[in-house]
Structure formats: structure tokens, C-alpha cells
Amino acid sequence: MGTAKERSEVLQGTLDLMILKTLEALGPLHGYGVARRIEQLSEETLRLNEGTVYASLLRLGQKGWIRSEWGVSDNNRKAKYYSISASGRKRLARETRNWERISGLIGRVLGLESEG
Amino acid sequence: MLRVLISRLLGLGRHRRMDQEFDEEAAAHLEMLAQRFVARGMSPEEARGAARKQFGGVTRMKEDLREMRAVPALETLLRDARHTLRRLARSPVFTAATVLTLALGIGANTAIFSVIHGVLLKPLPFPGRDRLVSVWQTAPGVKIRDLNPSIADYVTYREHSRTFEDVALWNGFSITVTEFAEPESVAGMGVTFRLFPMLGVKPVLGRLFTEKDEFRGSPRVLMLGHGYWMRRFGGDPKVIGRRIMADGAAREIIGVLPPGFWFMDQPHHLVVPILYDRANVRLGGYNFQGVARLRPGVDIARANADLARMISIEMGSFPAPEGMSPKMFEEARLAPNIRPLMDDLVGDIGKTLWVVMATVGIVLLIACANIANLLLARTEARAQELAVRRALGASKGRIGWEIILESLILALMGGGAGAAIAAGMVRLVVALTPVRLPRLDQIAVDSTALLFTFVISSAAGLAFGALPVLKHGGVALAQSLRAGGRNASSSRHRHFARNMLTAVQVALALVLLIGSALMIRTFQAMRKVDPGFGDPGSLQTLRVSVPDNATRNEQELLRLHQNLAERLSGIPGVSQVSMINGLPMTGFMSQDPILASDRTYAANQIPPLRRFITAMPGTFSTLSVPLRAGRELTWTDVHARRRVAVISESFAREYWGSAQAAVGRLIRSTVRDPWTEVIGVVSDIRHDGVDQRVPTVVYWAPGGGGGRGFGSMTYLLRGPRAGSESY
Incomplete structure (x- = not known):
């Protein structure tokens, strides 16, 4: 149970970050739109149950990084639209820097190893 | 972390709606996915299946979301509370002292609040109570503030x-x-x-x-x-x-x-x-x-x-009634004076109760300052432990939360004990109330009072918990670690807060002391005021009402009173008996204008009002009211229906300069009345209470002049055994 949870936490973190980025880049979107965008970006490498997107959206909402409100979709259906909040943008900027630093570090470490 | 907790707490009561919202979202999502698959050439049937597969189990998802919305904090809270209780149990003296101090402070506040709630705040038990008013008028022309309706x-x-x-x-x-x-x-x-x-x-x-x-x-x-x-x-x-x-x-x-x-x-x-x-x-x-x-x-x-x-x-x-002109009513300058019925019921007691509430509020503040000081000392003793924990990664919030929780738990224990004390005190107040409280039957420690207790306990807990948190929540790590527990409290900074608290306590205590000293002084001053009559301890009073049909006429009624008085004075231990229709300090109030024969009055203007009281032979000697001039009434005056009266000293001084000068003057109430002779002047009686102005009074002989009904009289029995069962 513990390990499964840990693994999913890493995934969750990644997914959360992707969703934040998506909302920042594309503006307000409903869950379906978010799922399509991630599918498109990951070029089919990330296969996920699209329902998971909603867990991420709820989590981000609870942290105050995104907001949601009801609107009407393109095909005239009632849909909940999510958008990034100011604190969400700040968080995203910080996470992006972190990510770049860590991936840079890991890249260097792995590079060194291969050189050695 | 806190944010998530708050958003979860906010979501607590809204599970069903949020479930529904997710259902809608999921349905829309599935439909759009299915449409996409149809567009790629699947049959609708296949498309729906594929959509479901790609989305994952809706029910499972819903449960996950529900779990995310739930509050996991409750368990943590209980664990923290248990931990705190164990820590408190390890210092029983501190805990007992704190809880007892608080219990007394909170108990007093709850008790007084219960009284205020029962007397002042609870609505009247009548329908449309907010629209119930008492209808008064005011008559500034004759100096009457509240004129009753006619x-x-x-x-x-x-x-x-x-x-x-x-x-x-x-x-x-x-x-x-x-x-x-x-x-x-x-x-x-x-x-x-x-x-x-x-x-x-x-x-x-x-x-x-x-x-x-x-x-x-x-x-x-x-x-x-x-x-x-x-x-x-x-x-x-x-x-x-x-x-x-x-x-x-x-x-x-x-x-x-x-x-x-x-x-x-x-x-x-x-x-x-x-x-x-x-x-x-x-009119009238x-x-x-x-x-x-x-x-x-x-x-x-x-x-x-x-x-x-x-x-x-x-x-x-x-x-206009006989002997008065309509012009006189105009001169009274009648004006409306409507007010909520509740105001009449509660009267002046409201102010007093709020003063008492403020007083016990200050007592609670002192208690809080005291406990804050104790807690500060207690937290200081733990400074090193806290610093170590900070160094090991405990967050500021975590440590602050522990300190606050400890003071909240102390406060709630104090509140619980206080509510029990209050229940006892309220019963005592109701049984022993020194003043007449309206709606006494409404006073009890009820759910509102308990809510009040809970709120002030929590507020007190937060108040005295805040200080140690402010000082130690952000423990200066290095300093505390280096200084160690023993020396920690010797720094000047440490002392400042505790000195402040002591100063606040002393200041508040001083306020209370001065306030109560002033009250005692006022009370003593009032005790020293001469009410005008002597030795109430040996005076027994009883009200006797003779029904209208018991006697044929006034003469018979007067003889009946005389007989009754004589028979009462025959009781062993009774030295003197008389009667009066308006006993001092019972709120008896009948007043009308008085005209004197040697004064001129502007036409159509109502002369000043005087208190009208019916006296009897021996009234003043029985009440031990000194005679200043002239004489008291006698039974001869009464039976001969002489038009005579006794007046109060301040009335005599106002019109004729001295008591002696008033004897023999003629007075009447309206121009149609025959004149009545002033035969005596007695010293002033404070009829309305020692804190009120002395009224100017005319004591009429019954049946003569302005004497009012005397079927119902208060008998005065002077004797050493007054108030005992032996009568």
C-alpha cells in the first residue's frame, strides 16, 4: 500500500505540474480539454485514466492554485471550467525552476557517470 | 496545509452536491470522448465502451475524490489532545490552579450572563412582542415625566x-x-x-x-x-x-x-x-x-x-372635570411618550446588570492575565525542548498549535467547571436577590448561557495562549539552545512580557478596587441619609381594606378604623397604633395641585403638584416623625369632619419660610374646594427612597378637604416584637 501510494504521489506531482502548465498556457479549460492537451503533449507516452485528471484538479483547487466555475462548452453543454490563479502561477514558476535545477543536476550527474 | 484543511472543512457539509457535480463532469467528459471515437469511425456502442475504458471507473474515482475532500485532521486533533492532557496531568498543581481560577472567572461571567439573558435579552412571551408598546404621555407643563393614560x-x-x-x-x-x-x-x-x-x-x-x-x-x-x-x-x-x-x-x-x-x-x-x-x-x-x-x-x-x-x-x-378648565390641560403641555413594553418591564435594572457584567468581565481578564503569566513561565521552562524540536524540523505552526491547544484545553476545562459553578450561583442569585429583578422565573443557565460559556472560554484560551505563542512560536533557535533551560528566563526580553502582564493585572485590580470602594461609599452615604421616620425595626405594618358595603357611610368607616386601632393597641407589647394610606418607600404616588389663600396664581395655570397622603390621629408619633410646629390630627378633628391638614416641612419653608409660619394658613386643591387649615408641620419623609428628592406633602385628615379614599389603610403597630410571629 505504502509503495503504491508513494509511486502515485510522484506521478501525481508530475501530473499536477502538467495541468498547471496547461492551464497557464491555454487559459480556462474543462476537464476533457485538459485531458486532450496532456494526451497531445505526451504524444501517447503517458497513458493514464482520464478520470485521474479530476483528482489532480481537486487537489490543485484545494491548494488554491486553480479556480473553477461553471460555464457552457463548445457543444452547448454545462461544463466546469478551470483556470490558474495568481498563487498557482507563482507556484508554477517555482516548480519550473526547481525542475530545471534538478533535471540539470541529474543530467550532469548522469553525464559524469557515463564519462567516467 | 492549512489552506487544504480549510477548503476541506468548507466542503464538509456539501458532499452530496460535490458528488453530483463530479457526476455531471464525468458524464460530459465521457460523452465528448465517445463523440471523438465516433468521429474516428467507431459505432456509438463501441465508442461508449472505449470512452469508459479511457476514463477509468467513475465510481472508483468518485470515492477517491470523496476521500480527498474528507478531513483527516480529526484524528490528529484527538491525538494531540490526548498528548496535551497527559502533559497537563504531569503538573497537577499548575493544572488545578489554572482550572480553578478560570472556573471562578468564567462561572461568575456565566451566572451574570444568565441573569442578563433571562431579564433583559429573552423576548416577551407574547405574539407580536416586538410591536407591543406602553402608551404614556409626558406633561412638562406640570413637571410629570410619565403621565398615565386616562x-x-x-x-x-x-x-x-x-x-x-x-x-x-x-x-x-x-x-x-x-x-x-x-x-x-x-x-x-x-x-x-x-x-x-x-x-x-x-x-x-x-x-x-x-x-x-x-x-x-x-x-x-x-x-x-x-x-x-x-x-x-x-x-x-x-x-x-x-x-x-x-x-x-x-x-x-x-x-x-x-x-x-x-x-x-x-x-x-x-x-x-x-x-x-x-x-x-x-378629561383627567x-x-x-x-x-x-x-x-x-x-x-x-x-x-x-x-x-x-x-x-x-x-x-x-x-x-374638563369639575373645578378645572380645559385651559389647564393645555398648560400641562401634554405630549406623546410611547416606548417598548420591554423597557417598562426591565426599567433601571438593565444599567445595573451591565455594570455587574462589566465588573465580572474585568475579573475574568485579571484571571486570564494571571494564567497567561503561568503559561509563559511554563513555556519558558520548555524553551530548550521546543528549540530542539524546531531544529529537528517541527514547524513554527506545529509548535504554536501545541501551545494554543494546551491553553484551549485548560480554558475548556475551566469553562466546564465554571458552568457548574454558575448553575449553583444562579440558583443562589434567584433565592437571595437583594433587588427586585423582573422576570426572575426566566433566569437559568440554559443552552444560550452554555454557548456563551463556550465562547468566552475559547476566547480566554486563545487570549492567554497567544502570548506564549508569540514569544516562543518562533523560538530563537541558537539562543535557546545555547542558553539552556535554567538561564532562559533571566534575559531582559523575557521579563518584559511578564512585567507587562503584572502591570495589566494590577491596573485592572485597581479599577475594580476603586469602583467597589466608590459603590460602598455611596451605599454608606445612603445608609446615613435620614429617611425621616424612626426605628423601622420596631414597626409592624399591615394593610386593611374595608369593603365598600361593610359600612353605610364615612362616619361609620372612620369609627370602624378607630375601633380597630384601639383593639390592636390592646395587644400586649404594642405601644402605639395608627394608620396611613401611603406608607413611605412603597411607591405610593398620588399628586395634585395645591393653592394657598395668601398666594396669587396666574389664571389657567396649574399650580405646582404636591403629594397627597391621608393621615390619621397618631400617624406621625407612631412613625416617629418629629413635629416641627402645630399639632397632629386628633380623633375629634376626624369625627367632626374638620377641614384640617398637616404639611411637610419643606412645603412649609417653600411657601412661608418656616414651619411656624405655616400653621393656620389655608390651602385647597381646586378653586371649587372649601379652604383647609394647616394645623401642623412635620419633618420631611423621604417617601420615594433615600436616593430620591424629598417630595412636598400634604397629609390630609380623612374625609376633610383633599382626603382621598380611606377604606384601605396601612396600619402601623409600634412595639418591640414587630416582625415576629407573636402578633
Whole structure:
């Protein structure tokens, strides 16, 4: 149970970050739109149950990084639209820097190893 | 972290709605996915299946989301609380001292709050209570602040009001019942017929009064209070229609009031209609209390404006009583003075209660400062431990939360104990109240009071917990670690907060001390004020009401009083007996103008009002009121119907400069009355209480001059055994 949870936490973190980025880049979107965008970006490498997107959206909402409100979709259906909040943008900027630093570090470490 | 907790707490009551929202979102998502697959060439059937597969299990998802919305904090809270309790149990003296201090502070606050809630805050138990008002007028022309309504007022209000939905008069008096073996005097009230319907009172038996019952000449009727009905008639339902002798007349019982009927803080055992004759109503006779219910949406200001309009209608509609001119009523400058019924019920006691509340509030503040100091010391002792924990990664919030939790738990324990103390104190207050509290039966530690206890306990806990948190929440790591527990409290910074607390405590205590010292001084000063009569400890009083039909005329009534007085003075241990109709300090208040023969008065202006009291031979010597000049009344004066009176010293000084100069002067109340001779002057009596102004009084001989009814007199028995059972 513990390990499964840990693994999913890493995934969750990644997914959360992707969703934040998506909302920042594309503006307000409903869950379906978010799922399509991630599918498109990951070029089919990330296969996920699209329902998971909603867990991420709820989590981000609870942290105050995104907001949601009801609107009407393109095909005239009632849909909940999510958008990034100011604190969400700040968080995203910080996470992006972190990510770049860590991936840079890991890249260097792995590079060194291969050189050695 | 906190944010997530808050958003989860906010979501607590909204599970179902959020589930529904997710259902909608999921359905829309599935449909769009399916459409996409159809567009790629799948059959609708296949597309739906593929969509479901790609989305994952909706039910499973829903459960996950629900779990995310739930509050996991409760478990943590309980664990923290257990931990804190264990820590408190390890220092039992500190815990006991803190809880006890708080219990006393909170208990006093809860008790006083319960009294305030019962007396001041709880609404009246009548329908439309917010619109119930008492109808007064004010008469600045004759210096009367609150003028009672008269029958003429009542008739005018009934016939001309645009703002009253309903209006009624009532007054309270004692009724003598001579139906049973022993005559008894019963608390009664007179009402006009709309009072009970207005208050939503329904009879448990029989009927209420109708308008016809209040016309003079209608058959005499009365209603029984529930308690009196049970006590005197054993709750017999056949009393309706029965006649009983009350105030010297046979009256038919028409109904029984519901149990627990109190009005304006008095029980009423017998109720009779107020009688009047519509064709012969005159101005004046301000002897009643008025109650009205305003029409919905009407405020006091509009009702007052309407009343002002009605006053001018009334002046033109009714003749003045004999001996007075309508001009005199104009000179009184009558003006409306309507106020909420609740104000009349509560009266001045409200101010006193709030002062007491503020006082116990300060006591609680002192207790809090005290406990804050103790907690500060306690937290300082833990400074090193806290610093180590900070160094090991405990967050500021975490440590602050622990400290706050500890003080909250202490406060709630104190609050619990305080509520128990309050319950006891309230019972004591109700049993021993030194002042007359209105609505005494409403006072109890109820759910509102307990809520109040909870709120002030929590507030107190937060207040005295905040200080250590502010000081130690952000523990200066290095310093605390280096300084170690022992030296920690020696730094100057540490001392500052504790010195401040001590200063606050001393300042608050000083405020209380000065306040109570002033109150005691006032009280002592009031005790020193000479009430005007001597040695109340050896004076026994009893009220005797002679029914109208017991004697044929005034002479007989006066002889009856004389006989009764002589027989009472024959009781061993009784040295002197007399009577008076308005005992000092009982709120007796009857006043009218007085004219003196050697003074001139502007035409159509009402001369100053004086208190009118009926005295008897020996009244002043029995009350130990010194005679300043002249003599007291004698039985000869009384039986010869001499027009004589005794006046108070301040009245004598005001008109004639000295007590001696007043003897022999002539006075009367209206220009139609014959003159009455002043035969004596007595020293002033503080009839309205030692903290009130001395009234100027005319003590009339019964039946002579301005003497009022004397069928009902208060007997005064002077003797060493007053107040004991031996009489």
C-alpha cells in the first residue's frame, strides 16, 4: 500500500505540474480539454485514466492554485471550467525552476557517470 | 496545509452536491470522448465502451475524490489532545490552579450572563412582542415625566388611532374577597377587554371579557387566575357562572386564565373589567397603564406623531372635570411618550446588570492575565525542548498549535467547571436577590448561557495562549539552545512580557478596587441619609381594606378604623397604633395641585403638584416623625369632619419660610374646594427612597378637604416584637 501510494504521489506531482502548465498556457479549460492537451503533449507516452485528471484538479483547487466555475462548452453543454490563479502561477514558476535545477543536476550527474 | 484543511472543512457539509457535480463532469467528459471515437469511425456502442475504458471507473474515482475532500485532521486533533492532557496531568498543581481560577472567572461571567439573558435579552412571551408598546404621555407643563393614560385617552385611542392595531388599559390593585370564612386580600388587576386577546391569552375555561362588560351598569363579572382557581376552588370546572363577593359586590365568574399568566412581572389572581360610562367621560383621571400593539411597519416615532394628533382631538372632545378648565390641560403641555413594553418591564435594572457584567468581565481578564503569566513561565521552562524540536524540523505552526491547544484545553476545562459553578450561583442569585429583578422565573443557565460559556472560554484560551505563542512560536533557535533551560528566563526580553502582564493585572485590580470602594461609599452615604421616620425595626405594618358595603357611610368607616386601632393597641407589647394610606418607600404616588389663600396664581395655570397622603390621629408619633410646629390630627378633628391638614416641612419653608409660619394658613386643591387649615408641620419623609428628592406633602385628615379614599389603610403597630410571629 505504502509503495503504491508513494509511486502515485510522484506521478501525481508530475501530473499536477502538467495541468498547471496547461492551464497557464491555454487559459480556462474543462476537464476533457485538459485531458486532450496532456494526451497531445505526451504524444501517447503517458497513458493514464482520464478520470485521474479530476483528482489532480481537486487537489490543485484545494491548494488554491486553480479556480473553477461553471460555464457552457463548445457543444452547448454545462461544463466546469478551470483556470490558474495568481498563487498557482507563482507556484508554477517555482516548480519550473526547481525542475530545471534538478533535471540539470541529474543530467550532469548522469553525464559524469557515463564519462567516467 | 492549512489552506487544504480549510477548503476541506468548507466542503464538509456539501458532499452530496460535490458528488453530483463530479457526476455531471464525468458524464460530459465521457460523452465528448465517445463523440471523438465516433468521429474516428467507431459505432456509438463501441465508442461508449472505449470512452469508459479511457476514463477509468467513475465510481472508483468518485470515492477517491470523496476521500480527498474528507478531513483527516480529526484524528490528529484527538491525538494531540490526548498528548496535551497527559502533559497537563504531569503538573497537577499548575493544572488545578489554572482550572480553578478560570472556573471562578468564567462561572461568575456565566451566572451574570444568565441573569442578563433571562431579564433583559429573552423576548416577551407574547405574539407580536416586538410591536407591543406602553402608551404614556409626558406633561412638562406640570413637571410629570410619565403621565398615565386616562379613560378619555383610551376612548380616543380606540376611536381615532391610525397606528395602533390594538390598545388596552390595565391597572393593578388588591381585591378583597369576602366569599369565604376568612376575608382575604388578593392581587388583582383591572383590564379593558382587548388586553388578553392582544397578549394572545386564551381562557382555559369560560370566556374572556367583551366590550359590553366594561360599560358601567353591565352585570359585575370577574375572571380567576389559574393558581387562585386551583387554591380556592380546587380546579372545579363548574365555577363558571358562580357569583362570589369581591370588593363588596357579588361578581359572576366568567372565565379562568391559563396557568403561568404573569403580566408586567406580577401574578394576577383576580381580574375585573375597568368600568366607564362612554357618555360621561371627562378629561383627567390618569390612573391606568396603557398597552398597545403597533400596526406592522409602524415605528415608535410614527406612533408618537399619531398620538400627538389624538391629544388635540381629545382636548376638543371631552369636557374638563369639575373645578378645572380645559385651559389647564393645555398648560400641562401634554405630549406623546410611547416606548417598548420591554423597557417598562426591565426599567433601571438593565444599567445595573451591565455594570455587574462589566465588573465580572474585568475579573475574568485579571484571571486570564494571571494564567497567561503561568503559561509563559511554563513555556519558558520548555524553551530548550521546543528549540530542539524546531531544529529537528517541527514547524513554527506545529509548535504554536501545541501551545494554543494546551491553553484551549485548560480554558475548556475551566469553562466546564465554571458552568457548574454558575448553575449553583444562579440558583443562589434567584433565592437571595437583594433587588427586585423582573422576570426572575426566566433566569437559568440554559443552552444560550452554555454557548456563551463556550465562547468566552475559547476566547480566554486563545487570549492567554497567544502570548506564549508569540514569544516562543518562533523560538530563537541558537539562543535557546545555547542558553539552556535554567538561564532562559533571566534575559531582559523575557521579563518584559511578564512585567507587562503584572502591570495589566494590577491596573485592572485597581479599577475594580476603586469602583467597589466608590459603590460602598455611596451605599454608606445612603445608609446615613435620614429617611425621616424612626426605628423601622420596631414597626409592624399591615394593610386593611374595608369593603365598600361593610359600612353605610364615612362616619361609620372612620369609627370602624378607630375601633380597630384601639383593639390592636390592646395587644400586649404594642405601644402605639395608627394608620396611613401611603406608607413611605412603597411607591405610593398620588399628586395634585395645591393653592394657598395668601398666594396669587396666574389664571389657567396649574399650580405646582404636591403629594397627597391621608393621615390619621397618631400617624406621625407612631412613625416617629418629629413635629416641627402645630399639632397632629386628633380623633375629634376626624369625627367632626374638620377641614384640617398637616404639611411637610419643606412645603412649609417653600411657601412661608418656616414651619411656624405655616400653621393656620389655608390651602385647597381646586378653586371649587372649601379652604383647609394647616394645623401642623412635620419633618420631611423621604417617601420615594433615600436616593430620591424629598417630595412636598400634604397629609390630609380623612374625609376633610383633599382626603382621598380611606377604606384601605396601612396600619402601623409600634412595639418591640414587630416582625415576629407573636402578633
